[in-house]
Amino acid sequence: MSEMSMEKAELALPATNDVIDEEVRLGFWLTLPAQCLVLFIAVFPILMQLYISMTDWSPLDGIPWYRAYELWIGLINYTDLASDSRFWAALWRTFVVMIVCVPIQFLLGLGLAVLFVDEFPGKRWFYSTLLVPMMVVPAVAGYMFFLLFQSGGPVNDLLSVFSSSPVRIAWLSDASLALVAVMAADIWQWTPLMFLILLAGMISVPQDQQMAAVLLGASWWRRFVTIVLPRMKTIIIIALAIRTIEIFKIFDTLYIMTGGGPGVATETISVYIYKVTQQDLIWGYVAAIALVILIVLSVVSAYAISTMSKGAKVR
Amino acid sequence: MILLLLAISLVPTLWMLSMAFKPIAEWSASGAELTWWPKSPTLDNFRFIFGQSSSELIVSLERTAARPIMASLLAASFGTLIAMTAGTAAAYGLSRFGKGSNLPLALIQLRLFPPMAVMIPLMIMWAFLGLIDNWFGLAVVYGIVTLPFAFWLMKTFFDDMPREIEDAALVEGCSRLRVFTRITLPMMRPALASSALFVFILNWSDYLIALLLTTRDWVTIPVYMTSLSSSMTGQLYGAKAALGLIAAIPPVILGIAIQKHLVRGLTFGALKE
């Protein structure tokens, strides 16, 4: 651009290309720290994992990771993974936890939000109390739930109240019940977050639209389904997405509570990776698992986000 | 209904509370008696984790809880600071000037990715940088791991905030930086507060990352907690519960401090009309 035309442009428009350039530059500098952090945590680990996933490297071999090429095995880790039933079982278990916990947390959170959107005596107190589980460090929650689910523990005491004979279920020693106990702990700890997000969403649904619906003769349910829920659509998606993502990574409470056991009954994908990393020590294989998960997640999330942002544009 | 739910949700918390005040004889997981309330309440558990045990023989406690508490506070706070600073700057940058950057996507994927899966490279990198067992090293990881949350929460707020106010100030000759610090940030205070609380809770809760990246000097509360066991009585549940109770204090205080903003702060800007 010549000097002359620049001058002209300046005269013509208050927002010149100059200013726009400056804004782009500013935008770049502002996002730089985040970009650096992301690159920092992403680039090296991914390249390194890509490299060692092609090898049979284990720390037990006594050679540093950059010499892992000495144990080059090509794609064998990946083909092993395809037939690793424990991996698929862990993935499936994670999925089960997800499809059980997320809907329950959502429905409980939604139900509570419905209750808390109206005023009632003692609301403030109830509200604060409900949020407490979120504030409890997951590690200690793991220990407490371990105790709660002992066969002579409080959970069975509570159940005994509803039963004629004393209940003595050994929750954590039973392969199927242990998963239930683990899910109960997750639901306990994270329903409050769901509730909080949904409440925020519900409070923001315009009152007058709800009133308008009622005045047009809508029942509570019709108003909820046709006005409140559609208006909360985006926030519901966000709440579900957050919990789904977090449950995919479920580890702390679970690991302390059951260590993935009995056997592999509560072994989720994170616990599985942890065990393969720390006990089996076949790190080439771990790298292959990590990369496969990364690729799958990237594809799924890219797809989900593009769908979501398309939806947002329509709105 | 609500009372029932509330009661259920309180059980584990009350259990922790009651555990924290139980004397040694009432802890045992495996003893036949798991009572709801301490029969003879005591503060021994709290004294114990701070190194003033009344019965010396339970276990030889080499480290008191004071340092892990400090480690947790430092790592979680600085992690929050890093995430909030980088996240807010990036959110502002993208919300105001961003065009087609793929940073948001990268950030979501970062959050999606289980930290477990980058454990090995992370340990190797951190050892190389001398950041193992170092609160700052931990804080950096926390900052990165929670950055996506900080970014997304803040971005929705910036998207929500009308540009006109800023533009007006710009026309009056204020610099961008001045506008940002004097006008934008103060308006964002509720958003910053609730996002920071959220990020802080995530950092504060972490067990896995601290387990991998700390060994002695800077173990955090959850890692320290797992070491509270003894051959005399098994797991020191009372001490764990007491520590858990102490660990709940910072998030609760922060939560109360920003209670007003909490709900508003979590709408993720999803409700624009």
Next chain:
Amino acid sequence: MTQIALSNLGKKFGAFTALAQMNLTIGDGEFVALLGPSGCGKSTTMNMIAGMVAPTEGDIRFDDRSILNVPMSRRGVGFVFQNYAIFTHMSVRDNLSYGLRAQGVSTPERNRRVSAMADLLQLTPMLDRQAAGLSVNILQRLAIGRSAVVEPAIFLLDEPLSNVDAAFRSVMRSELKELQRQFSQTMVYVTHDQLEAMTMADRIAVMDHGKLLQVGTPLEIYNNPQDIFVARFIGSPGMNILEGRIAQSDKGKLVDLAVIGRSAPLILSGRAAIEDLPEKILFGFRPEQVNPDPNGTLALPVNFVERIGARSILHLGADSMGVKAVLDNQITLPNIGDILRFSIDPKKVRLFDPVSGNAVGGAD
């Protein structure tokens, strides 16, 4: 088509009284405006009629049937919200059919009524458009249509024009009035804008501080305010109210307005006798009644002249006595600083009791 009767209606929010002792009957097919400044209780009244707020005392009757125990979804009240509360996540058609669906009207009947309503309101071309992003006059029509299609007993409109810019307001006003004529339904219209009330309503109920002050046709309200609040509130500018004393002259009683002068001898109609007037009195007259008259008994300096097209507003005053005068531009206007001498037609003078604020002496 319903008659609404409010009797002794009152609402308290804790210690605060939002409304007290409201008695008002709104006739079948009548268009009544509730007019008053914000916080006067008009919206509370409306919300109680709709059922969004429960009264703390009194009764509301539709055609002699108390509806206090009828939930708001059954009251058959059409409500047009300030910002129309259009369901922006739905299409225009879904908005129109919402009430019919909620009330379980069969599909053919529903389609028939929706298209009839759309025709009436000229919404047919946009029936399948998303409601978000429609222009404001279409939103207004849609809001009214959405309520009207379920054939409500009465229509309540909550300041529907307050979000519309001034230039467009008169268009909307006439459209609204036209719609009311077409539906010929009982309508209660809440507004703080007297122009809207005066131009559209059959009757106006003026309210302030939770009290109903006066009900009447726009002209009654304008000409015979029963209260100094109504006097000042209605009209633009409002009525001039001056403190004065009753004095005796050879031609009868008149009002001594201190520095301004003395009024013409009073002529009062109605029951009240001049003899009963208190000594201290409030002397009221509309700015339009200021009649420049070289022989006038009243005089004030001109402080300021406001020209508003065909007419001008003169701000007159001395000491604490301020008077506004509205004059045609046909006559020569005095300059600032001049003393304007003027008279008031005694028949147009309104007197108020300075203690109670109520009108004394009656109307002409």
Next chain:
Amino acid sequence: MVMKFASTRRKFLSTTTAAGVVAIGAPFYLRPGRVKAAEGLADGMVGGPTGFAGAERYQYGPDSPEGRAIEAARSLKAAGKAPERIVLGLSDGSIGQITQPFPAGAPSIKDLWEQETGIKLDIVGVPNGQEFTKVMQDISTNGGAFDIYAVEWNRLGDLAETGGIVNLDEYVAAHRPEWDDVDRGYVGGEKGVSLLNNYRGSTYGVSLDGDFQTWNHRTDLFSDPKEQKAFADKHGYALAPPKTWKEHDEIAAFFHRPDEGLFGSTDLRNQGWGYTNWYQRYVSMASPNQYLFADDGTALINSEQGVAATQEYVNSLAHHSPDAISWSWPEQYGNFASGGAAMTCAFSNLPKFLDNAANEGSKVTGKVGSHLPPGRVHGDEMVRRSVLWLNLSASVSAQSAHPEAAYLLLQWLGSSRIYSWMTANPGGYFDPFQLANFADPLVRETYHDYHMDVVRETVRRTVPTINYPGATAFHNALDENLVAALTGSMTPEQAMQNTERSWKRIARRVGEEKLIEAITANKAAWSDHMDPV
């Protein structure tokens, strides 16, 4: 050393700190504690604890492993080749034995070492169960956080193969630890040393523990006449600590009264720990032993004996706490302490912790007895077997800048005098394993007389668990399948089949030749002691 740059960085740091030591290290020799300690020494002794009755038993002359270690450490120090501090990574619960003075009047072991050598001892606690994880982290990331690792003995082969720990042969030859001393040394002499400290003929570790699984019972229950009568009436023989597995199961079933808060037996059944009990049942299935591998490296578990042992192991759950599968040893100890079980198989330290007047949490003080492991009759003899498993063992990190000094500390700690004194201290997990330990009055006081002889006899009947390369993987495979059998998701047959299949894969990975060599070495340490019927 694997990562060049990291090692130089570390070396650089060490040299700088070492330079500092010359200046600040000197006052150590002048500390009053040292003077006092020297004053209390018996004739001819050059070092050791003082200040309590019987301290002379733990003192040493110049020609003893301890004396040589101290002397060598001092000369290293004088030559400027000693570090300012030695960093020892150790399970949290064991630290007390090194840092807490015992008995009254004594210095702590840490203080004594620091006084005698002027080298500081820095102990880093590692959470129980995380020992190996932390060590592998340190090795694989070149963390260099420790001079000495203390991990389970089973991992010695794995660790040696990584190159992360130092071959100690040179130092052993130079400083002569005399671990095989016939009077004071390891049970089994040279064989014992080879089992505990060696891997493929070289010394890689120094044993600091005696984790021979031993059996305890409740004397109050076993001596109760009412119980004795009821039992004799039911089973036709007298109630006494069981000699065979059949008796054990019957007695356990007899005492199993969950409604009264009493379980028949409280043994470990969880993942990572429970298989030690399976081991005992399995090994006694043949005479002299039912081995895990044949001499040619074939796995022997998928056999009639393997399935029977597994079936028995699963059945035994019936007289355990229903939560047993989720319990680790802290819960097990807690359960026995609260009087919740009639019998238990545990580490040898159980009586020291639970039959202990100072333990306010224990309800079984004065009510604990010990017995030999149950066995099986083969012909006219009986095979009673226990296992050695876990057993903390210390190795010198290859990243240590001063491996010799670190080794000297281990020689000093792990030799019979200091170790006897240390294991007598009730504040930690280091258990007696040397002949001198079992005979020491102070140890016998802490561990109780009734228990100490049983432990010694149990040691005689002990077989080792897997300690060859791939130990972790072998055990994990066995463990997973056993837990699957326990939870009922697999039959014992399937569990053994699966284990065999996994073991074959692991063996291939480790390398069969290396494995056969290690198996043979391991087998040499198996007990062949026979009891009369």
